[in-house]
Amino acid sequence: MIYYSLNKNSENTSFKDAVVKGLAPDKGLYFPESITPLPKSFFDNIDNLSYSEIAFEAIKQFVSPEIPENVLKTIVEETLSFDFPVVQLNDNISTLELFHGPTMAFKDVGARFMARCLGYFNKENTNEVTVLVATSGDTGGAVANGFLGVKGVNVVILYPSGKVSDIQEMQLTTLGQNIKALEVDGTFDDCQAMVKTAFLDESLTSKMQLTSANSINVARWLPQLFYFMFAYKQLHNKHENIVFSVPSGNFGNVCAGMMAQQLGLPIKHFIASNNENNVVTRYLQSETYEPKPSVQTISNAMDVGAPSNFIRIQEIYKNNFEGLKENLSSYSFSDNETREAMLEIFNDCNYVADPHGAVGYLGSKAYLKENPNAHCVFLETAHPTKFLDVVEEVIKEKQPLPEQIQSVMGGKKVAISIATYEDLKGFLLN
Numbered sequence: 001m002i003y004y005s006l007n008k009n010s011e012n013t014s015f016k017d018a019v020v021k022g023l024a025p026d027k028g029l030y031f032p033e034s035i036t037p038l039p040k041s042f043f044d045n046i047d048n049l050s051y052s053e054i055a056f057e058a059i060k061q062f063v064s065p066e067i068p069e070n071v072l073k074t075i076v077e078e079t080l081s082f083d084f085p086v087v088q089l090n091d092n093i094s095t096l097e098l099f100h101g102p103t104m105a106f107k108d109v110g111a112r113f114m115a116r117c118l119g120y121f122n123k124e125n126t127n128e129v130t131v132l133v134a135t136s137g138d139t140g141g142a143v144a145n146g147f148l149g150v151k152g153v154n155v156v157i158l159y160p161s162g163k164v165s166d167i168q169e170m171q172l173t174t175l176g177q178n179i180k181a182l183e184v185d186g187t188f189d190d191c192q193a194m195v196k197t198a199f200l201d202e203s204l205t206s207k208m209q210l211t212s213a214n215s216i217n218v219a220r221w222l223p224q225l226f227y228f229m230f231a232y233k234q235l236h237n238k239h240e241n242i243v244f245s246v247p248s249g250n251f252g253n254v255c256a257g258m259m260a261q262q263l264g265l266p267i268k269h270f271i272a273s274n275n276e277n278n279v280v281t282r283y284l285q286s287e288t289y290e291p292k293p294s295v296q297t298i299s300n301a302m303d304v305g306a307p308s309n310f311i312r313i314q315e316i317y318k319n320n321f322e323g324l325k326e327n328l329s330s331y332s333f334s335d336n337e338t339r340e341a342m343l344e345i346f347n348d349c350n351y352v353a354d355p356h357g358a359v360g361y362l363g364s365k366a367y368l369k370e371n372p373n374a375h376c377v378f379l380e381t382a383h384p385t386k387f388l389d390v391v392e393e394v395i396k397e398k399q400p401l402p403e404q405i406q407s408v409m410g411g412k413k414v415a416i417s418i419a420t421y422e423d424l425k426g427f428l429l430n
């Protein structure tokens with residue numbers, strides 16, 4: 001597949017180069033040159049396909065010819081070694097649980113897929129690659145886990161000090177080996193801006209090969225389209241009019257859902273469910289795109305003021321505002337509403353949701369008021385115990401800790417404090 005830069009000021013490139021570079025030289029995100037829908041028979045036959053078979057068919061065109069089919073099969077099978085169950089909460093609302101991987105958030109699939117692609121491309125390369133990651137909570141842990149011990153790859157994670165949960169912080173600061181954590185005096189947007197600046201800094205890029213493991217990177221972002229296909233497989237015999245409510249921050253996940261739809265997946269509509277960081281909710285109301293500094297919320301991984309992937313969404317819709325509005329609704333909710341939703345889901349559905357999933361639930365309810373015939377699936381993007389304080393305080397019940405969470409408890413935090421881009425540069429050069 002050929003990829004082009006959305007800033008339209010760099011040369012087109014291959015999948016391999018897009019993965020190894022992360023961001024185009026003109027600072028644009030890469031986007032595939034074409035999307036060929038899968039045949040109708042693929043969707044008609046989806047009941048007979050395993051998750052790995054679905055994923056293989058769905059991603060093949062985006063990674064070939066650089067990743068041969070036999071290698072891709074192995075990458076996909078290794079990536080998807082856990083479950084993605086849909087749980088029905090009532091007649092109109094289900095949740096797709098995306099937290100059964102090693103770090104218990106939906107980032108595990110993209111991180112594992114990308115680590116394997118980079119490992120494959122790096123096999124014969126003796127040069128080391130430095131993977132820079134900005135995280136508001138979950139990407140950092142997933143990338144740390146996915147890339148731990150990968151030969152020739154150094155990972156540097158930037159996270160906003162005091163703005164991630166305790167468990168998220170342990171997941172990204174305690175592993176050691178080739179994983180380094182930088183605790184930034186700032187917000188997630190500051191971390192993301194520093195990472196993007198580093199890619200453009202020739203005094204760095206002339207000395208080291210930098211890439212990104214944020215959804216900037218197509219190998220991290222595109223595998224997220226699998227989720228929507230996995231949910232469809234589980235639901236299409238029971239429900240028509242499937243609508244996905246995606247708790248959104250950097251907008252990679254909902255944009256990946258739109259890619260699944262471009263491949264032919266019959267999705268009726270998307271809902272981008274936001275916390276108070278609601279640049280896209282405001283855009284759909286006013287047609288004015290006005291990023292603002294992020295505010296801190298209990299759904300911290302969505303505390304993003306300037307979402308990276310919105311430009312990819314604009315590209316899918318060719319900047320047609322009305323076309324986008326037909327396919328995407330967006331709502332924004334306060335922390336109080338989120339807490340009330342967590343309690344309602346617990347009392348009415350006997351289900352424990354995390355704050356991000358609860359925002360997705362609220363988006364489903366808001367949409368259903370106007371569209372009562374839809375079946376809404378909100379993505380449960382992280383396990384509730386990653387946000388133990390908030391969850392236990394709201395539902396007033398102790399939660400058992402899954403093995404994946406227990407395994408990082410009590411680890412020794414190692415992180416270097418930084419405040420400016422110059423600090424980051426100094427760290428990388430040393």
Ligand SMILES: Cc1ncc(COP(=O)(O)O)c(C=O)c1O
Pocket residue numbers: 105106137138139215247248249250251252253254301302356381382
């Ligand atoms: C738990 C959780 N939910 C939702 C999101 C938002 O996803 P996206 O950035 O793809 O919009 C994130 C962060 O990416 C997250 O970690």
Ligand SMILES: N[C@@H](CCOP(=O)(O)O)C(=O)O
Pocket residue numbers: 134135136137138139140213214215216249250252301302308
């Ligand atoms: N919410 C994310 C922010 C980064 O998103 P990404 O999908 O671009 O990596 C996080 O948890 O770090």
